Amino acid sequence: MIYGEFNRTIKCNNSVTEMAKLETINKEKELLSKVTAGDKEAFGQLYDFYAPRIFRFIRIKVRSQTLAEDLSSESFLRAWEYLQKEEREIEESFQALLYKIARNLIIDHYKRKSSQEVFFNDDFNEFLLKQPARDEISSKESVEEVRRGLLGIKEEYQSVILWYYVDEMTIPEIAKILGKSQGAVRVLIHRGLRALKKRLEKV
Secondary structure, eight states, rough: HHHHHHHHHHHSSSOOHHHHHHHHHHHHHHHHHHTTTTTTHHHHHHHHHHHHHHHHHHHSSSSSSHHOOOOOOOOHHHHHHHHHHHOOOSOOOOHHHHHHHHHHHHHHHHHHTTTTOOOOOOHHHHHTTTTTTOOOOSSSSHHHHHHHHHTTTHHHHHHHHIIISOOOOHHHHHHHTTTOOHHHHHHHHHHHHHHHHHHHHHH
């Protein structure tokens, strides 16, 4: 039942209009051109826009809020340093760059910890309960089942599900982050949901 809702949501998940998206992209390009010239104020505007999203993505995946704050700060620091390198050309969106850095920092953290454990906290539970078809997720037990199911699937599957459902990112945006084709991303989402379904059947 829960898996079915995830699958149906894939067809109606775009909550941002195409015009708003275009305006955001154009504004981002304008700010990026200033950032590459060393404009810290322009970088501050990008930080204000993306910081809550990056923190949420990291916080869902790590146990400690302090660690999430540190990794978020490190993500922006590395992005700034990347953009300040001479003759650096941005071949992707700033969003894609940030999420790539954040994801790599998380992976590096768990490699150092010799663990691939990923933690989904109450933020993800709240996300599930806020969805339109919350009638199908009527108890804390069912939310917990989804959370535990996600813990049992590949990190890449976890990421695409979080990006697509929690951050409401489009398939083209996810494709830029992963460096994959849009078709490959659709396959990942499909396989991720299929893996989640199998895990839910077990739990």
